[in-house]
Amino acid sequence: MSILLVGVSHRTAPVPVLERVAVTDTDRPKLTDKLLASSHISEAMIVSTCNRIEIYAVVDAFHGALTEVGEILADHSGLDLTALHAHAYVRYSEAAVEHLFAVASGLDSMVIGEQQILGQIRSAYAAADTQQAAGRVVHELAQQALRVGKRVHSETGIDSAGASVVSVALERAAGIIGDGGLAGRTAVVVGAGSMGGLSVAHLTRAGIARIIVVNRTRERADHLAETARSNGIDAEGVDFEQLSVAMAQADVMVTCTGAVGAVVTLADTHRALADPDRDNSRHLVICDLGLPRDIDAAVAGLPGVTVLDMETLQRDPAAGAAASDADAARGIVAGELATYLAGQRLAEVTPTVTALRQRAADVVEAELNRLDSRLPGLDDPQRDEVARTVRRVVDKLLHAPTVRVKQLASAPGGDSYAAALRELFELSPGAPAAVATPTDFVDGDHAGRDHQA
Numbered sequence: 001m002s003i004l005l006v007g008v009s010h011r012t013a014p015v016p017v018l019e020r021v022a023v024t025d026t027d028r029p030k031l032t033d034k035l036l037a038s039s040h041i042s043e044a045m046i047v048s049t050c051n052r053i054e055i056y057a058v059v060d061a062f063h064g065a066l067t068e069v070g071e072i073l074a075d076h077s078g079l080d081l082t083a084l085h086a087h088a089y090v091r092y093s094e095a096a097v098e099h100l101f102a103v104a105s106g107l108d109s110m111v112i113g114e115q116q117i118l119g120q121i122r123s124a125y126a127a128a129d130t131q132q133a134a135g136r137v138v139h140e141l142a143q144q145a146l147r148v149g150k151r152v153h154s155e156t157g158i159d160s161a162g163a164s165v166v167s168v169a170l171e172r173a174a175g176i177i178g179d180g181g182l183a184g185r186t187a188v189v190v191g192a193g194s195m196g197g198l199s200v201a202h203l204t205r206a207g208i209a210r211i212i213v214v215n216r217t218r219e220r221a222d223h224l225a226e227t228a229r230s231n232g233i234d235a236e237g238v239d240f241e242q243l244s245v246a247m248a249q250a251d252v253m254v255t256c257t258g259a260v261g262a263v264v265t266l267a268d269t270h271r272a273l274a275d276p277d278r279d280n281s282r283h284l285v286i287c288d289l290g291l292p293r294d295i296d297a298a299v300a301g302l303p304g305v306t307v308l309d310m311e312t313l314q315r316d317p318a319a320g321a322a323a324s325d326a327d328a329a330r331g332i333v334a335g336e337l338a339t340y341l342a343g344q345r346l347a348e349v350t351p352t353v354t355a356l357r358q359r360a361a362d363v364v365e366a367e368l369n370r371l372d373s374r375l376p377g378l379d380d381p382q383r384d385e386v387a388r389t390v391r392r393v394v395d396k397l398l399h400a401p402t403v404r405v406k407q408l409a410s411a412p413g414g415d416s417y418a419a420a421l422r423e424l425f426e427l428s429p430g431a432p433a434a435v436a437t438p439t440d441f442v443d444g445d446h447a448g449r450d451h452q453a
Helices: 015-021 027-036 062-077 081-087 094-104 116-130 136-155 165-177 194-205 218-230 240-248 266-273 297-301 323-374 380-409 415-424 430-435
Strands: 002-009 041-049 052-059 089-092 186-190 210-215 234-239 252-255 284-288 305-309
Touching (some): 015 062, 027 116, 041 062, 041 116, 041 136, 052 062, 052 136, 062 081, 089 094, 094 116, 094 323, 116 136, 165 194, 165 284, 165 305, 186 194, 186 240, 194 218, 194 252, 210 218, 210 240, 218 234, 240 266, 323 380, 323 415
Parallel strands (some): 186 210, 210 234
Antiparallel strands (some): 002 052, 002 089
16 A cells, blocks of 8 residues: 645745645545545545645556546536646555645745744644544654654754745835834734634734634634733734725735635625725725635725735745745654665564564474374474474574665665565465554555656
8 A cells, every 4th residue: 555645835826726626624525435435545644735736646547546636626627637637646555644744844834944834734634533544554644744844843943034924025014004014003804713723822922902703603712812811912803794994904814714715705805995984095005814815805805905825925035934944844754754765664574574473383293293103102392302303493594684684675676675575485475464563554566656647
């Protein structure tokens, strides 16, 4: 069994395409069910963020599984396969593992080094586990990816150039507002999820004077506002119906709701700008971090309004980390990948070695039983000494080859040594699996292949 990755991200597709393929929390269970119903897929995990959708599947055949995943994603997005392939990337076996480790480290993020992806991978795994779509392979893959990401962030300065898309957006907003930036200003945060919480934290550090949290669930808006108040900010939560009233008071607004379709309309914005209490000289900067977009595209054409969306932020030069930190992070990923794959290759040969030793033990036991029938006069001490001698001989004969095959198996192509053992000693292919405890992983015949759709 091997890992197949099919993905679309900010690196390969424009925002309109990303909006089409976006997978919400509501969509995820349905897509996962379809993946598991496929003939070539046994496990699946869907990583969905504001700027990527990636499907990790445990498959028994590359081409058949790729076709199935492509058709499912095309059906979900409404794109035909040709259009989807133009923007998708495919990784297989070792290349898929390497990609997930890089993603978890923030190396593939729009803002290199952002840490939110760790929480998103954790959520993706939790969702797969809840749906019983995560078996041993996905479990080990996800847990190791999270460990690699944590190590990169703790041992390098990769996140020093900007902790997330939020930081870049608010820095741009501060520059547009001018005159002290965000200090002393009023902000509206639409959405009280993890991105909303991150926005409140960044706004607090930027010296914002007042925050209004707008959310469809009032309780969550109040909770996030309380968090801001605990840090000395004048903050309140309001119902979604009060959106335009809140916007009328804002200098900057941040949105990331995860909703399908615009949640801030042109009419909402018109009402806010026309509010009699609003100073018409004030500029409104809207940071639309939603995918699909939260803001009606027509809003960007209004005078006195600037919309910073994901497509705009993608081109910001501040979205890169220092080259040395990125190189250090890549070095950690490469080292962790080599260690992980060596362990998985070793796990593949271990069941074969176990089966070989069991075969030897069975032969010894059969020969001792035959000895009993031929020499019934042997007393117990004599029989025990013969048994110990035979077992010592067998153990010594097997020791060197079994130790050596484990060493050889940890190198690329090591699965061939397990195959040789099975062939030489006529071990049933089912026997190693029956006694195996380690996780089966990569198919060495395809290790490291990297396919571009």
